[in-house]
Structures are given as structure tokens and as C-alpha cells.
Amino acid sequence: MNVAFRVDASDKIGTGNLIRCLTLAEALRNEGARVQFFCRQHPGNLIELLKLRSMPVTALPAPENTKDISDNYGYASWLGVSQEEDAEQVINLLAGIQPQWLVVDHYGLDEIWEQRLLPHANDIMVIDDLANRRHKCKLLLDQNYTAQERYEQLVPQNCVMLLGPMYALLRSEYAACRARQARRYSDIGRILVYFGGSDSANISELAMQALSSPQLKHLVVDLVIGANNPHHTSLMQHASSRPSTFAYKSQTHLANLMAQADLAVGAGGATTWERMCLGLPSLVVTCAENQIPLAQTLHRENLIWLIGDSKLITAAQIHDAIVERLSGKNHASVSASTSQICDGSGTSRVLDTMKTINSPGNK
Secondary structure (H helix, E strand, C coil): CEEEEEECCECCCECHHHHHHHHHHHHHHHCCCEEEEEEECCCCCCHHHHHHCCCCEEEECCCCCCCCCCCCCCCHHHHCCCHHHHHHHHHHHHCCCCCCEEEEECCCCCHHHHHHHHHHCCEEEEECCCCCCCCCCCEEEECCCCCHHHCCCCCCCCCEEEECHHHCCCCHHHHHHHHCCCCCCCCCCEEEEECCCCCCCCHHHHHHHHHCCCCCCCCEEEEECCCCCCCHHHHHHHHHHCCCEEEECCCCCCHHHHHHCCEEEEECCCHHHHHHHCCCCEEEEECCHHHHHHHHHHHHCCCCEEEEECCCCCHHHHHHHHHHHHCCCCHHHHHHHHHCCCCCCHHHHHHHHHHHHHCHHHC
């Protein structure tokens, strides 16, 4: 099976979309599929990461001017060119090779792009979590905590929809750690700090300031600094000045660090499902507009503790939230509840669905 991916990472977009596609691509390759990525050369594009993982990747030209590109969603500048131009470039690069699946994970693309690519792929799969535009696809994946009716008017009637965290694209290490994970109790001694691949607002620094107070210095801290984080040097210096602090560069996965942590302080993106898979209670700061509705829902249902938005959050607020959790009585119950939301087997479920739809009997 040939599978092509159209996805971008950048300082503006972040890295989550590309990382989840990479997870799916590695699972497909393990099943014998041939994969190919098409990624535009935005600043912070992670194309080198794909090469390091031995993923075939074709770089689309860097955008020249995005000021005249607009749409109704606010994400057109993330694409960098018009949908029509992007589609023609991908069609030319496919060079007549028609993949069984074309996987599209990009907030700047919709049915305009997909309609143009339909003749050049057997089937199109869309990965989305905004539900703000129409799609022309056979399979849609939204791994967020969402309701099916959001997409009923946005996809064709015969589109198969995989909705919810049970389809979250997690690496196999999370399910493996989950299988041997001991029950979490109320005592908090170790905290994991991770704010995604970019963290342009430098919330990691605020978290480290909070954790450096005398009241919290007894805690062990694991700080993970994302691949596109522009504040790497200062964060490493801060970590080296705090006792019992371990700083890590970008990791292939965080399963082992999450398994040994008692509490996470992080963003509201795709890492949410990794933490939940391992029953890791989380203090969350939203770092993008599209994270806010989901984080508010999870907070209302006592699955996370939402402490603010990156535009307004302070070190004092993070400090107070951690102190409150140290004396909290429901830590273990929150851990048990979150672990029921995502079991870590979503990638296998998605892969099975792709193979079933693409089987000769369904054509």
C-alpha cells in the first residue's frame, strides 16, 4: 500500500499535526506500506526530523508572500500559498503515482484542495479537530473529545468518521507503559513540564519560575524542551540552577517520563491524550485558540485542571495551582478517570479502518 501525507509544521503552526502523522506513518511502514511526505519549507518545518526517521519527504517551496492570502477560517497564512497552487504542486510531485491513501492534516486545506486531488489518489483521509470547513474525503479522523454531529454537514454521506480519543494517534510506547503502569496515588513528588514543540510564549519559563519557589523546591522536575523552542538556552540555564531538575531536548516520545511523573504542567494540544493514556493528572495552559474549547470541556468534566491561557497566565498562577494540587484530595480519582478516556490503541484502530476501506471487497 502506498500512502502519501500532506502536512506541515512551523513556528506558527506548531509540531503536533506533523508528529501525529509521523506516528501513523511509522505504524503503516511497520505493516509494509510505502509512505511519502509532502511538507512546505516554513520556518521550523521539521523536515530534517522526518529524514532522521528515514521517512521519504519532498519539500514544497517556501512561501514568498502571504499577505494577500485570506480565507474564512483564519488559517490560510499557515499554508503560505493558495489551495489551488498547493494542489498543483502536490499533483506534479506525485508524478503519476496514485497512492492508495492521501492523508491530509492541515488547517489551511479543505474541500477545494481535496477535490483537485481526488483523481490522483484512491482515497483521501482527513485528520481534523476544528470542524470549521467542508471536506471531500472517504475517512475523517478527529481524535478530540468531540461529538459526531459537528461533522455531519461537513463531509460526504459515505464518509467514515473516527471520532474521539480512542482513535488518538499515539506511539506504541504509550500502550506498553500503560500495561505496566502502577496505580497513581495522591502524593505528588515529581512533575513533568512540557509545552509542546514550539512554546513561543515561553510558558515553560513561567512554570520553572513557579517551581523554583521555596514552597516547591522539594519537587523533582522533568523539563522537556521542544524541537522548535526558541528559548532553549535560557531554559537549560534555569534548569541547571534548580536542584532535582532534569532537562531534556525533544524526545521521540514522553511515555517513560509521563509514567514516572505524578503531575504534568503543559499545553492543551495532542499531548493531552498521551497524558490521559497513562492516567497522568494535568495542569493545563492553553497555547492556541483551537485548544481552548476542548480544554474548557475537559476542565468542566474534571479530567484536567485548566489554569489559564498563554496570553494572560503568570508564574504566580502556575505556582498557586501546583500548591493547590499538592493538598488536593482527588488526585487518584482524576488519574483513574482520565485513563478511561484514551487507552493508547488508537493508531491500531485507525490503521485497521484504513486497511478495511482500501480492501478489494470494498471497492
